[in-house]
Amino acid sequence: MAEISAKLVKELREQTGAGMMDCKKALQESGGDMTKASEWLRQKGIASAGKKSGRVAAEGIVGSYIHTGSRVGVLVEVNCETDFVARREEFQTLVKNIAMQVAACPNVEYVKVEDIPQHIVAKEKEIEMGRDDLGNKPANVKEKIVQGRIEKRLKELSLMDQPYIRDQSITVEELVKQTIAQLGENIQVRRFTRYVLGEGIEKEETNFAEEVAAQMGK
Numbered sequence: 001m002a003e004i005s006a007k008l009v010k011e012l013r014e015q016t017g018a019g020m021m022d023c024k025k026a027l028q029e030s031g032g033d034m035t036k037a038s039e040w041l042r043q044k045g046i047a048s049a050g051k052k053s054g055r056v057a058a059e060g061i062v063g064s065y066i067h068t069g070s071r072v073g074v075l076v077e078v079n080c081e082t083d084f085v086a087r088r089e090e091f092q093t094l095v096k097n098i099a100m101q102v103a104a105c106p107n108v109e110y111v112k113v114e115d116i117p118q119h120i121v122a123k124e125k126e127i128e129m130g131r132d133d134l135g136n137k138p139a140n141v142k143e144k145i146v147q148g149r150i151e152k153r154l155k156e157l158s159l160m161d162q163p164y165i166r167d168q169s170i171t172v173e174e175l176v177k178q179t180i181a182q183l184g185e186n187i188q189v190r191r192f193t194r195y196v197l198g199e200g201i202e203k204e205e206t207n208f209a210e211e212v213a214a215q216m217g218k
Helices: 006-016 020-029 034-044 046-052 089-104 118-129 139-157 172-183 208-217
Strands: 059-066 072-080 167-171 188-196
Touching (some): 006 034, 020 034, 059 089, 072 089, 089 172, 089 188, 167 172, 172 188
Antiparallel strands (some): 059 072, 072 188
């Protein structure tokens, strides 16, 4: 994969309005060719999505998903700019798919990495710094390894960084950007709640084998 300079990423971002990480990925996919990278972003709908990301999105819907067996339920709020788009089938399908994604990812706790509280980040760093496999490494090497591991861990907690369950080649963030390009409005996943049946309830532990033996002895 081609090494992409920060200057090239910045130039593509200014040209397309797409995010830094999207621009870097586009350049990597295009071998550093600006024209091809710009085309890649347009094909993914990312260039137009980037330009809309700063617009206010205060409309939308609260969607839900109940998994088969009714043991897991999800509520998710997704915002758009107008009530007209909120009623569109494409938008409502997106919301349903995001709710299903949350149900399928029990480790996801936040919408974006930026939403993760600093004390959680600090705790993750403390855990990683204490791992045995880093013991004999120089401080600068240890810091780099730990940073990489923390970034990976934080993405595991972030909904937008998850591979989309219906198409593993894209992330949830890319799915949202594709819908932004399709509907022409800024769309934001605001929040979600996952309910797991019995979660947090202390259940009485029983020994099934002993129960059966006791019943047979009566």
